[in-house]
Amino acid sequence: MATTMTETRAVAEPEMEIEPEFPPHLMTVDRYEKMVEAGVYGPRDPVFLWDGRLVEKMPKGDLHSFASLSLLYLLIRMIPAHWHVAHEIPLKIGLVCMPEPDLMVVRGQLRDFLGRARTSGDVGFVVEIADASVTQDSVTKLRAYAADRVPIYWVANLPNRRIIVHSDPSGPAEIPGYRAVREYGPGDEIPVVLDGIEVGRVAVSEILPAGDDGR
Numbered sequence: 049m050a051t052t053m054t055e056t057r058a059v060a061e062p063e064m065e066i067e068p069e070f071p072p073h074l075m076t077v078d079r080y081e082k083m084v085e086a087g088v089y090g091p092r093d094p095v096f097l098w099d100g101r102l103v104e105k106m107p108k109g110d111l112h113s114f115a116s117l118s119l120l121y122l123l124i125r126m127i128p129a130h131w132h133v134a135h136e137i138p139l140k141i142g143l144v145c146m147p148e149p150d151l152m153v154v155r156g157q158l159r160d161f162l163g164r165a166r167t168s169g170d171v172g173f174v175v176e177i178a179d180a181s182v183t184q185d186s187v188t189k190l191r192a193y194a195a196d197r198v199p200i201y202w203v204a205n206l207p208n209r210r211i212i213v214h215s216d217p218s219g220p221a222e223i224p225g226y227r228a229v230r231e232y233g234p235g236d237e238i239p240v241v242l243d244g245i246e247v248g249r250v251a252v253s254e255i256l257p258a259g260d261d262g263r
Contacts, residue, residue, distance in 0.1 A: 074100030077146050081165065100144040106181045111206050111257065116150045116177050119204075119255050123153060126240060126248040131172060132158055139174070140165040141196045147189065151175040153242060168193070172242040173200035179207065190214065195224035200241060209256050211238060 080097045083089055094105040108116075116135070123133045136148045146165070153172040154161075161170075174193060178185040185203050193201050194217040201214040210233050214226035232238050234256070237249040 074144060075102070076100070076143055077140050077165075080146055096138070096148050097144070097146040105148070106179075106184075109179060112150075112177050112179050114257055115204055115206065115255050119175065119250065120151055122250050122254060123151065123240070126250075127153055127242065128247060130157070131155055131242060134166065138165055139171070140167045141192050141198075145192055147192075149174045150177045153240075155243075168196040168198045171198060173202060174198050175202040175204065177204045177206065182207065186212075190226070191224045194218050194226050195220050201226065202238075204255060206256065209234060209252075211252055211255065213238060215241075 075097060077097060080089075089095065089102075095102045096105060097103075120133060120135055127133065132154055134149075134152050134154050136150060137152070138146045138148050139152060140146055152166070152174045154166055154170050155172060156170065176185040176189060182203075182205055186205070190201060190203070194214070197217045197219050199215065199217065201217075203212045203214070205212060210231050212229060212231050214229050216227040218224050218227065232252050234253055236252050238252065239246045240248045240250060
């Protein structure tokens with residue numbers, strides 16, 4: 049009996065069409081400032097401008113508030129008369145970033161900034177209090193601050209109970225950063241330096257509350 053061979057052909061799977069993404073609409077600092085002035089965004093809107101996009105601010109817990117306000121009061125009493133402390137005030141970084149650092153010490157009087165934003169050229173140093181935002185503050189913001197030559201950058205790492213002070217920024221680079229880094233822990237005092245002059249010291253224990261072990 050003759051056997052009939054049936055040829056089997058593979059059926060090609062239909063190609064999945066990849067739907068193109070819509071390009072994001074990037075915003076400049078100048079446009080963002082105009083929108084704020086027009087009342088589009090206000091103090092109750094938990095957003096800031098980063099890399100041309102509006103991003104949400106991280107929520108702040110009790111430890112964050114304690115560290116931020118404790119350092120604020122210490123710095124106000126310490127800094128010279130021709131400087132001021134800004135708390136969660138916008139800082140213009142380049143053309144497309146306008147974060148609101150937890151604290152920054154700024155050269156000049158408050159009235160000097162009526163009508164204009166603070167820039168990296170105005171600041172003595174910037175402080176970010178990091179809890180849930182440790183990676184963001186220690187990498188993403190650090191690189192932006194270093195590229196824009198913020199002279200000194202403090203990161204208060206709440207989970208590790210350490211304050212890391214970065215100085216000597218690289219300026220624009222492939223991977224911007226700070227050439228000098230020093231870490232301070234419980235029992236240490238941090239020099240407060242403005243324009244190369246030490247104006248006082250802050251004890252870490254006054255900023256970071258004691259842990260469960262009492263240290």
